[in-house]
Amino acid sequence: MSTLEQKRRSFLMALGGLGLIQLFRRKSSAQSQPMSRPGYILPAAGGEHLIHFRDHGDIFINVGSATGSDQLAFGTQQVTLGAGIPVHRHLQNDEAFYVLEGSGTVTLNDVPHTFEKGGTIFIPRNSWHSFENPAHELLLLWIATPAGLDGFFRETCTPPGTPPKQLTKDQIKAIALKHGTEFR
Numbered sequence: 001m002s003t004l005e006q007k008r009r010s011f012l013m014a015l016g017g018l019g020l021i022q023l024f025r026r027k028s029s030a031q032s033q034p035m036s037r038p039g040y041i042l043p044a045a046g047g048e049h050l051i052h053f054r055d056h057g058d059i060f061i062n063v064g065s066a067t068g069s070d071q072l073a074f075g076t077q078q079v080t081l082g083a084g085i086p087v088h089r090h091l092q093n094d095e096a097f098y099v100l101e102g103s104g105t106v107t108l109n110d111v112p113h114t115f116e117k118g119g120t121i122f123i124p125r126n127s128w129h130s131f132e133n134p135a136h137e138l139l140l141l142w143i144a145t146p147a148g149l150d151g152f153f154r155e156t157c158t159p160p161g162t163p164p165k166q167l168t169k170d171q172i173k174a175i176a177l178k179h180g181t182e183f184r
Contacts, residue, residue: 037068047075050157053164053172055083059157064150073147076100079138085131087184088176090123093148097121098141104133128184152179 047060048067057078064073079085079102087107103116107130108123115121123129131138142149155175158164167175173183 053156055080061150065147071146073150074143077140081137087130089128090181092180093144095123096143100139102136102138106131148180
């Protein structure tokens with residue numbers, strides 16, 4: 001099996017694991033109810049496009065609470081060269097990343113781990129984590145279950161061509177807590 005196939009299989013297994021977690025969490029009564037929201041197909045450049053408030057990187061939200069899924073959110077995030085992602089944790093969300101481009105270090109519960117293109121990162125709820133990318137821009141596929149991270153992005157980031165929101169650190173922290181995310 002090729003290295004690419006091994007990485008692909010690792011990513012798909014992580015994604016499947018997240019799905020199984022949600023399956024076991026659902027109440028039996030919820031499972032018996034019919035699906036009330038339609039599915040959809042997005043083109044290659046589809047999804048809701050936002051510009052990140054901190055590093056001005058591109059964020060695309062492909063699935064989330066605003067588009068029909070309360071249990072899953074996913075999209076991509078560009079983390080510009082050297083910007084990283086500050087230390088935070090998600091109080092209700094498991095999170096997974098597939099590294100589409102770049103490399104760096106993820107610190108998970110105060111333990112640093114290097115990662116590179118093709119790597120998979122799993123972060124259980126309530127785990128403190130951060131990203132550093134001093135040498136490369138990152139492009140990450142992110143998955144959060146249940147949805148919530150998408151709401152944080154919508155409240156803090158702006159569509160392309162729109163002036164950035166003028167939010168203080170305290171306002172960002174308050175919005176984050178509203179969506180189940182806490183910054184150190």
